Amino acid sequence: MNRPIDPHQLTQAATATGTTEGYMPGWGNDFETEALPGALPQGMNSPQKCNYGLYGEQLSGTAFTATRPERTWCYRIRPSVKHSHRFEKIDLPYWKSAPCIDPDVISLGQYRWDPVAHSGAGLTWLTGMRTMTTAGDVNTQVGMASHIYLVTESMVDDYFFSADSELLVVPQEGRLRFATELGIIDVEPKEIAILPRGLVYRVEVLEGPCRGFVCENYGQKFELPGRGPIGANCMANPRDFKSPVAAFEDREAPSTVTVKWCGQFHTTKIGHSPLDVVAWHGNYAPVKYDLRTYCPVGAILFDHPDPSIFTVLTAPSGVPGTANIDFVLFRERWMVMEDTFRPPWYHKNIMSELMGNIYGQYDAKPQGFVPGGMSLHNMMLPHGPDKEAFEKASNANLGPDKLDQTMSFMFETRFPQHLTEFAAKEAPLQDDYIDCWTSLEKKFDGTPGKK
Numbered sequence: 001m002n003r004p005i006d007p008h009q010l011t012q013a014a015t016a017t018g019t020t021e022g023y024m025p026g027w028g029n030d031f032e033t034e035a036l037p038g039a040l041p042q043g044m045n046s047p048q049k050c051n052y053g054l055y056g057e058q059l060s061g062t063a064f065t066a067t068r069p070e071r072t073w074c075y076r077i078r079p080s081v082k083h084s085h086r087f088e089k090i091d092l093p094y095w096k097s098a099p100c101i102d103p104d105v106i107s108l109g110q111y112r113w114d115p116v117a118h119s120g121a122g123l124t125w126l127t128g129m130r131t132m133t134t135a136g137d138v139n140t141q142v143g144m145a146s147h148i149y150l151v152t153e154s155m156v157d158d159y160f161f162s163a164d165s166e167l168l169v170v171p172q173e174g175r176l177r178f179a180t181e182l183g184i185i186d187v188e189p190k191e192i193a194i195l196p197r198g199l200v201y202r203v204e205v206l207e208g209p210c211r212g213f214v215c216e217n218y219g220q221k222f223e224l225p226g227r228g229p230i231g232a233n234c235m236a237n238p239r240d241f242k243s244p245v246a247a248f249e250d251r252e253a254p255s256t257v258t259v260k261w262c263g264q265f266h267t268t269k270i271g272h273s274p275l276d277v278v279a280w281h282g283n284y285a286p287v288k289y290d291l292r293t294y295c296p297v298g299a300i301l302f303d304h305p306d307p308s309i310f311t312v313l314t315a316p317s318g319v320p321g322t323a324n325i326d327f328v329l330f331r332e333r334w335m336v337m338e339d340t341f342r343p344p345w346y347h348k349n350i351m352s353e354l355m356g357n358i359y360g361q362y363d364a365k366p367q368g369f370v371p372g373g374m375s376l377h378n379m380m381l382p383h384g385p386d387k388e389a390f391e392k393a394s395n396a397n398l399g400p401d402k403l404d405q406t407m408s409f410m411f412e413t414r415f416p417q418h419l420t421e422f423a424a425k426e427a428p429l430q431d432d433y434i435d436c437w438t439s440l441e442k443k444f445d446g447t448p449g450k451k
């Protein structure tokens, strides 16, 4: 059942000058927003009594002692602790967490999947999550999981938060609404959303069915990459990230909150909507971003740079320059390199590359890697253009050429990715994927000259 938020039940902050409707621009800004005038204490965080009888509550996304703490102060109708009754364990068998190493599943290989089809069953954000790969260890807060979501039904009086992870959501089909404690985020294909660890939300279908990809980050939060010699402009610009203005519900209704915690799911009952934050300030907030605002930078004379040039966001692992996860975008761009084999080169990589197609054709794989589909080129496993792409690129008449109508992405992690049983046995795995390279023939005959 689709039940977008009832506007009579929702009170949203007026948007300040310079904001787009319902959102505030900027990456990691220290925002402030209130849905009722005067709800946000000024000049202090913990007045003896808050206005409107609100409770003050801090949500810390980093250790108190982090160099630059990320936290948000919420002023809410009831403190979250009132939401916590006894937790009951529930089973969401398709949402897996690392370590999840199935002895019957081989992850060593090059893999590609067609889009996972909608089954016709009514699925919510929780029941429709299908884990494809896991990496690292959720208990030690390293690594990640990749998922496909298939969502046809809104959560009604059901809420969720992940204590394990922040979720990077990459829609491919349909429109979703994340009604969160800190406000409303709507997303559709060509946009992404990030839901921070610990934030409570409800997911509604605005236009279904909905399919997309999720990167579940167990580690340090995503951040904008250092730009090095590129300087202050291009790539992802901070102002194109949008966080929601405060919006709250004052609604009594028997409800549930499901929590993902150390890879397990637990549920508890509450008697009201937990989306009751009337005002908040801080720098720990959900965010959306329009991928069409990503300004790619690339080679303008010869050769093909490393794909790190297309990093939208990076989640550090603690080892400088070696990400827990890089989120990399291959979007429309001009190819102008002279005397160059322009598609991605053949290579092996210590990082594990999980790719998804949002729309269009990917230059290294003109066939078979289709919108909604995924591929995995795991740690140190060779891959590169298929035969068709190789022949086309090595024989093309090179002039300025636009890669148009194309958007694929990569979740690249320093940890090997393990296929779930679902990915190996239920999802539409292309058994013949590696055949895309078998017809690459030997051209070498010992004589110099270009073949």
Ligand SMILES: O=C(O)Cc1cc(O)ccc1O
Residues within 6 Å of the ligand: 305, 306, 307, 343, 344, 345, 353, 364, 377, 383, 384, 410
């Ligand atoms: O393997 C892939 O298709 C992703 C990729 C793209 C690119 O331009 C360079 C390296 C790389 O791994």
Ligand SMILES: [Fe+2]
Residues within 6 Å of the ligand: 344, 347, 349, 353, 377, 383
């Ligand atoms: Fe690659």
